[in-house]
Amino acid sequence: MLKMRMRMKMLLLLGWCCGLVCAGQNRSDPRGQTGFPVLSINYDYVQMPFEVSLWILLASLMKLGFHLLPVLSGVVPESCLLIVVGLLVGGLIRVMGKNPPVLDSQLFFLCLLPPIILDAGYFLPIRPFTENAGTILTFAVLGTLWNVFFMGAVLYGACRLEAGRLASVDLLSCLLFGSIVSAVDPVAVLAVFEEIHINELLHILVFGESLLNDAVTVVLYHLFEEFAHAGEVTVGDVFLGVVCFFVVALGGVMVGGVYGVLAAFTSRFTSHTRVIEPLFVFLYSYMAYLSAEVFHLSGIMALIACGVVMRPYVEANISHKSYTTIKYFLKMWSSVSETLIFIFLGVSTVAGPHTWNWTFVSITIVLCLVSRVLGVVGLTYIINKYRMVKLSGKDQFIVAYGGLRGAIAFSLAFLLSSDDFPMKDMFLTAIITVIFFTVFVQGMTIRPLVDLLAVKKKKQSKCSINEEIHTQFLEHLLAGIEGVCGHYGHRHWRHKLDRFNKRYIKRCLIRGERSQEPQLISFYNKMELKQALMLLESNSSANLSAGDTAAPQQRSRKTLNISKEREEEIRKILRANLQKTRQRLRSYSRHTLMPDAEDEDEDWSETRIRKQRRMSFMTLPALRESPAVRGSRVESDRPSVLFTLADERLESRGHKPSVTFCLDVEEKPLPRCVSDPGADQLLEEDESLHQRH
């Protein structure tokens, strides 16, 4: 009952919003002339920001609305629902007699696209990306080229055969159309793949391809546009086109790299003004994008390069709060952008002039599918000869089926000039149909197909220090064995790069002692911080209850019962020891407990709880003679009391030094228990943030 009422209220609110948006297209009434106006309306003054805010509000309310209808959001991906909403709003506006706004290409490329790409680039999982870089590049470059030329050629042939209205479409226009419609769209791929939780390899393959094919698309688009404008093509022009490709791709990456290094360097000095740290990250990235666009270089690759380059150094320098801020802001902006893009796509469909041609459109859709499948299968055959982990048929199917088209294609088509391309309207209609087809049909069916084919899903990543240790161990082991065999593989060069990085670059870009910190330790610190925050949130040190026997295989909560005052005692003890251990471990922690001027705005309780958690997580002495030991711990001033005590006592008993863990809480001997609530909970929360809800 309550749910129904809430839903009604939401719908009313949405309706009101839509009405406002439509009404906002009207102009304000002229002021009356009788006496001093007590209350007047001046809508023109605020029209622009008002409308923008209304649109964003509408988009955000839509997102809220979908989660009130779980039935629908389980079957239909969000992007489809948003396009439908866009269609409805566009229809409403049209009914009210106004012309619905079309997705302005400048708005799209300069405001809506960058947040999504930056979000993707900043959080790009580097290791899978570099491991599969060859495959991704092959799909992106060769796959797109194949798609463009295949589609262009076949379309031209079809137009020749058809004659009639299609006779005026020449080869260049077909090729240009092919180049616009062949590119896999990162926004659409992200929107759909985020929801199906597919395994990491496939995700990075399709997503990486959608990012890197931007360079190819940009070059081909400008190339064909220039040719159409100039009127004739020579061999020299084609050669220049190839050179242009390399310039665009590498230039974009270089621009992004330069800005990334600048951002990392700037972040080194922000320790006194933590509040604006996120701003530097955003500004430098956006500048990289704009600078690349100035020279017609690939803005997307610049943005990705900037994010990838700056991330390890910036994260070492900024505070934890800034890191959280960056993460949340990026997620928020990219989420809103994506919603707006799809809504506008729907509105533009209602708005734009359409020229429907059955032949052209149907051939386009069929060709898109066919050329994609042929391209993927053919390239995989070649790629599998060089891969250690071959791509199976199922993988190929998902890669081919996941090639969705989206708003980038639409915007590029919209930018065409009608003089050079009299068929622009027909192109637009065909592209919109293709986008609808891929997003609706492929987007909706990919989830049941993934389940049907039993494709491997994403592993629940446990933040396991054992796995981290062994991953690093394996890396070194494999590098060593390759050295024994005399094999200079990519691992060798990667290690060289790492050493160079450590020796020179990290010194410049990372402030203070963090530059010496190895990856294992940062990982360990991060894990500890997570557990500390979890402890803080769940109040678990207060509510330690006796653990039941859960299945020994699970990492379940094993906790103890203690009273309030005992808990206070424990806290006092731990805090006292915290101070001492803190002094010893000072060089390895990101924050210092000594009240420095620079750290005053750091969160005291956060760091304190972290160490407290570390204490309870680590070896505390096993207690048979609990009161005595407790007493000794409080009084002693030796800094290393906690760590060595365990070993000393046990060695005196004649046992091998082994790990003992217990929380000393009551007089009677306690079962050894692990106060380890399990890192899964916080990580799940982390994981859910990574998804767009």
Place this chain on the structure above:
Amino acid sequence: MGASQSGRLHMFQDLADKTGFSIEQINNLHIRFMYLTQGEDTLRREHLENISNLALNPIRRQIVEAFFDKRNLGEKEKGCLQEIGFEEFVTVLSFFRPPKPRIADEEMKNIKKEKLRFLFNMHDTDNDGVITLDEYRHVVEELLSSYETIGAETAKAISDAAMLEVASVTVGQMGPDEFYEGITFEQFMQILKNVEIETKMNIHFRKMDKRTMQCGK
């Protein structure tokens, strides 16, 4: 190098059947072996330590030891050899051969178990079948040894945390008299079951550096 041509081919064929390498790969490995030992018949530790590539590797000692460990050579006894021949060299390297593309799940599990066993033997230096805290600590220290500023306590802290984790995953609740002795092989397999060893612990045996094929470097 007294073996005649046909005798050597026969030996290579045997090795190929035993380890699963192809004749060409065995040939390449033989050339490499000859290069490393500078013409002698047996490989000793000094030969491996002379490889410049290995000098910067933080776990080089364990890697070198692994070649001389009897447990990796399929023998039931424990201990180390002082020098190994070509056959043992190839046997150790066969642990890193990528599995053939179409094999049954059962065989894949066996391969995974073998590779994990190799890793386990690398950690368990005193051959008692259990990785104790000290041994694990040693592993972590070696991994961090390339960073000079890290002291022993941090390595200790990390390895302690790791052992805690293993215990919590595998053993769970323990009785008041129990001590956690160390990681057994079954527990080792369990904690690493998410790391896809059978696909990760492989190297390409196709390309060898041409420079090492000729004499001199």
